[in-house]
Amino acid sequence: MSSGINRSSGSMLQQLLSRGEFAVTAEAGPPRGANAEVVSRKGAILKGYVDAVNVTDNQTAIVRMCSLAACTHLLQLGIEPVLQMVTRDRNRIALQSDIMGAFSLGIRNMLCLSGDHQSFGSQPDALNVFDIDSTNLVNAVKNMRDEGKDMSGFALDVAPQMFIGAAENPFADPFEYRVIRLAKKIAAGADFIQTQCVYDMPRFREWIRLAREQGLTEQVHILAGVTPMKSARMAKYMATKVPGMTVPDSLIKRLEGAGKEKGAEEGIKVCLETIQEMRELKGVHGVHIMAIEWEDHVPEIVKGAGLYPRPRAA
């Protein structure tokens, strides 16, 4: 293992957010195979342009290289990872064990999720676990960190000091419960929130307004999710096939209007406009760029949004 990994430091993402910097994170999906170079390649593209890189945990229930291993590959390149962890595949015993292992390897950020249902994936015949839910996982990580105890109350020799993330989807139903759920995750221990991709700004604004009204945006760092559209076709697919996603017709029309050749360019333009709106929106503390298998466009987005160079952690 490279000696470049600093296992004693805390989360740089946390430092930046606490300092009031507008954070930028990106997502990198591990490969469907054991090739570490895929991870390194994505990491190399993103390095310096984002504050941390989320590594997905078998996203859309398709079997991939585990997030923990891929995070370690990123650490070796000097990139700060956010370990995504879903409760779909592992029970509380395995989850806690992985959290300890992750910390021992130098991982300092986690995103706690329930995970996409396995029926969407490549192995729908699998059994799911869901021993605990994402809010329970947030709480378990918090107790490990702050109380130094595992879920049984056993005192750990070294407590994993994780910066704890959770997800929220302002576009799912029932809308009135979305802010209640956010409050629950914060009370359970979430330090930061990464949202579902935002295309419906009016609804997002309403959600953040309600969160602000309840003082929630003072208690948690909210990173708005953005995903650049590659084409009108992708927008239509996201609108109809991806659960929990709202894609306004006006956006589909705009991408169609740009024509096939310029669809991607227009998609990035839309993404930059969204980021600009987010920077001006009170209660939003950063953006999370989920450029799905399009990581090479992240530097251009970060630069285009005027968010480059990234601030340095102390």
Add this chain to the structure above:
Amino acid sequence: MIVAEQKPLAEIKGIVAPYQRLLVLGCGTCTKTCFAGGEDEVATLASALRLAFKKDGKTIKVQELTVERQCEDEFIKQAAPLVGGIDAVLSLACGAGVQMVASRFRKIPVLPGLNTTFIGVLEKQGLFIEKCLGCGNCVLDDFAGVCPTTRCSKKLFNGPCGGSKNGKCEVNPETECAWQLIIDRAKEFGQLDKLKAYSPPRDWRTSHAGGPRKLVREDHIV
């Protein structure tokens, strides 16, 4: 009730193929109620099997009997006089019934004719819906009478996932989102606030996770 459905005829045919003398044994309680294993289904299946084997040029002797319940030995023993003259029993009870019959008649195979599906209700004619997983620790009082363990595809206890849309579950647009139902019902009687409370990890020991379960009622032991 316990809801079950009959296996496809071709599969049943394959299961009973090695035997010449068969008893099709119905169950007059749950599987009768869900139209899978009562007298009517026993008669229909027995005829279908006779016909199917006849078409193949094979003869099979199929007897029919339906008892009140196959999960109680008291009722199963009615089948005892027939058992001497058969090679196998095809049970149209739930999996518990099949095993109960097997434990009484040890010298012959007892075969399943149904797939036991769930504990559920007759929502309307022809539609059964799963409502209970038998987790052994009922919390319906906390969730406005709608079970998240059974009816949420992800067993979520702290609110709906990001895939709840227009009251439907992302896993199947024909399935209602349990959390939408929980929230709607809680609002009806002014208990939405109750759903703001954090729901801690569940203790699954009372469920099947704790191994096969047993219930002892001292007051009923004679």
